[in-house]
Amino acid sequence: xxxxxxxxxxxxxxxxxxxxxxxxxxxxxxxxxLDEQLNCxxxxxxxxxxxxxxxxxxxxxSGEAGPLTGIPFAHKxxxxxxxxxxxxxxxMLDSFIAPYDATVTQQLNMAGAVMIGKTNMDEFAxxxxxxxxxxxxxxxxWDVQRVPGGSSGxxxxxxxxxxxxxxxxxxxxxxxxxxAALCGVTGLKPTYGRVSRYGMIxxxxxxxxxxxxxxxxxxxxxxLGAMAGFDVRDSTSVDRPVDDYRAGLDHSLEGxxxxxxxxxxGAGLDSGVADAVxxxxxxxxxxxxxxxxxxxxxxxLAVPTYYVVAPAECSSNLSRMDGVRFGYxxxxxxxxxxxxxxxxxxxxxxxxxRRIMIGTYVLSAxxxxxxxxxxxxxxxxxxxxxxxxxxxxxxxxGPTTPTxxxxxxxxxxxxxxxxxxxxYTIAVNLAGLPGMSIPAGLSDGLPVGLxxxxxxxxxxxLLNVAHRFQQVTDWHEQTPPGxx
Amino acid sequence: xxxxxxDVEKIAYLARLGIDPADIPDYAxxxxxxxxxxxxxxxVDTTGVEPLAHPLEATQRLRPDAVTETVDRENFQQxxxxxxxxxxxxxxxxx
Numbered sequence: 001x002x003x004x005x006x007x008x009x010x011x012x013x014x015x016x017x018x019x020x021x022x023x024x025x026x027x028x029x030x031x032x033x034l035d036e037q038l039n040c041x042x043x044x045x046x047x048x049x050x051x052x053x054x055x056x057x058x059x060x061x062s063g064e065a066g067p068l069t070g071i072p073f074a075h076k077x078x079x080x081x082x083x084x085x086x087x088x089x090x091x092m093l094d095s096f097i098a099p100y101d102a103t104v105t106q107q108l109n110m111a112g113a114v115m116i117g118k119t120n121m122d123e124f125a126x127x128x129x130x131x132x133x134x135x136x137x138x139x140x141x142w143d144v145q146r147v148p149g150g151s152s153g154x155x156x157x158x159x160x161x162x163x164x165x166x167x168x169x170x171x172x173x174x175x176x177x178x179x180a181a182l183c184g185v186t187g188l189k190p191t192y193g194r195v196s197r198y199g200m201i202x203x204x205x206x207x208x209x210x211x212x213x214x215x216x217x218x219x220x221x222x223x224l225g226a227m228a229g230f231d232v233r234d235s236t237s238v239d240r241p242v243d244d245y246r247a248g249l250d251h252s253l254e255g256x257x258x259x260x261x262x263x264x265x266g267a268g269l270d271s272g273v274a275d276a277v278x279x280x281x282x283x284x285x286x287x288x289x290x291x292x293x294x295x296x297x298x299x300x301l302a303v304p305t306y307y308v309v310a311p312a313e314c315s316s317n318l319s320r321m322d323g324v325r326f327g328y329x330x331x332x333x334x335x336x337x338x339x340x341x342x343x344x345x346x347x348x349x350x351x352x353x354r355r356i357m358i359g360t361y362v363l364s365a366x367x368x369x370x371x372x373x374x375x376x377x378x379x380x381x382x383x384x385x386x387x388x389x390x391x392x393x394x395x396x397x398g399p400t401t402p403t404x405x406x407x408x409x410x411x412x413x414x415x416x417x418x419x420x421x422x423x424y425t426i427a428v429n430l431a432g433l434p435g436m437s438i439p440a441g442l443s444d445g446l447p448v449g450l451x452x453x454x455x456x457x458x459x460x461x462l463l464n465v466a467h468r469f470q471q472v473t474d475w476h477e478q479t480p481p482g483x484x
Numbered sequence: 485x486x487x488x489x490x491d492v493e494k495i496a497y498l499a500r501l502g503i504d505p506a507d508i509p510d511y512a513x514x515x516x517x518x519x520x521x522x523x524x525x526x527x528v529d530t531t532g533v534e535p536l537a538h539p540l541e542a543t544q545r546l547r548p549d550a551v552t553e554t555v556d557r558e559n560f561q562q563x564x565x566x567x568x569x570x571x572x573x574x575x576x577x578x579x
Binding site for chain 2: 192239298315323326333339346356358364379380381433
């Protein structure tokens with residue numbers, strides 16, 4: 001059953017081949033047996049999941065079921081879940097039981113999806129390897145000595161290891177696409193404003209965006225359909241109808257113009273990754289697409305721009321973690337100052353502290369113009385490159401990451417080297433565009449991701465482009481050895 | 485810009501962030517590396533470029549000034565570190 005896609009499971013539920021309770025039990029059994037070596041889950045919500053599954057079975061019986069009704073999924077521990085611990089991978093929120101549901105949680109509940117647990121992640125989504133989690137790293141199912149990517153590492157690894165057919169993630173600088181690439185699954189970061197940020201614990205508010213992990217693009221279309229939508233409770237949510245993401249999956253790619261940014265295909269790119277991407281592009285040509293060389297001249301500015309903008313926003317967002325209203329409080333505070341300082345000092349890990357300090361510094365008096373304002377100007381230049389490219393091409397493609405999964409500990413001591421693992425994904429967040437990563441090959445037995453970037457609100461087009469590729473390739477069906 | 489230990493202490497104080505004195509040299513090195521990295525931006529001519537705050541250039545949406553929900557204090561305070569009579573308790577501020 002664990003090898004079935006979400007689409008196949010939904011059909012099985014409808015035809016009465018198995019019930020949601022049976023399916024949920026099977027997922028929980030697999031999590032119980034296999035997660036010890038992976039550490040994908042911070043919390044498993046078995047009892048609640050079985051109750052949701054029972055309700056889903058009743059809905060299926062009454063004929064009121066949607067495509068997600070009764071489907072188990074894993075939820076990144078950044079989304080608030082009423083009555084369930086929501087840690088964001090931090091000691092700071094280790095005791096935090098969310099008093100309300102995130103909009104995404106609510107929407108998946110309404111669709112009848114069954115949450116089987118909350119997944120491990122880099123602390124406050126700050127990391128590219130899942131090594132900054134208070135709950136320990138997640139191991140990549142393709143090689144447990146390697147990282148799954150981050151920050152949504154638990155969600156990506158859980159889908160790769162066939163523990164669940166789908167999961168949720170968030171992507172601020174690549175945190176859906178990069179782990180999707182390193183774990184060999186399909187991940188989609190929607191246009192900024194497409195999925196509500198309400199109840200999704202904020203890291204960098206002008207960049208954060210939630211989205212799904214699945215094995216296939218067709219499955220991602222179903223998940224995104226449930227997650228997307230306007231929300232009055234998110235001030236940057238976009239008031240625009242949600243497309244029917246499944247309707248256009250089979251459209252022909254005849255005449256599709258694919259832009260290849262030369263900046264993404266040069267120095268620093270692993271040869272195994274380059275070979276897989278080249279082969280994937282050849283498949284697209286066979287499907288009728290045309291390849292067009294393009295240039296994103298300001299692409300090299302993306303990572304430095306991001307490491308001003310994101311820390312600045314994080315230092316502001318994380319000021320709410322002060323030991324007063326919720327979360328961790330240091331014992332025996334001498335005075336209010338000591339309460340703030342020690343609660344934050346003991347509650348946050350080193351990477352979060354580094355980013356808060358960078359953010360505090362770049363926003364401080366005398367430095368604001370030199371760093372923050374400059375970065376916001378560079379951000380516009382990065383965005384204009386994309387707008388110009390989309391005047392001539394339909395989608396942009398390239399590698400999702402410069403290398404396949406790296407070893408645990410390999411980059412942990414050098415923040416700047418770690419930051420560069422997001423070199424191809426970050427520009428997309430700064431521009432607010434939608435992007436996907438789909439499995440496109442193996443390099444020395446490790447998955448390689450192909451990144452597909454679209455124009456604003458072109459999620460349906462991205463899913464169509466990914467789906468057609470998955471109909472003529474089987475990279476998305478490859479299963480990590482030992483998890484077949 | 486290279487930061488020294490006293491810069492790190494000052495920034496940590498501004499952020500109300502307790503850090504172990506033994507870790508200060510490491511932070512000074514890491515933060516200096518990050519700042520040196522982002523200073524690549526200085527090479528770019530951004531004269532006359534309007535800063536971009538929102539990727540879709542959206543402006544703040546307004547809503548009618550109407551009561552839509554009430555604060556569920558008991559629910560929210562359930563998981564607070566220390567409360568009393570509906571108030572959050574902190575160490576004495578005024579003697």
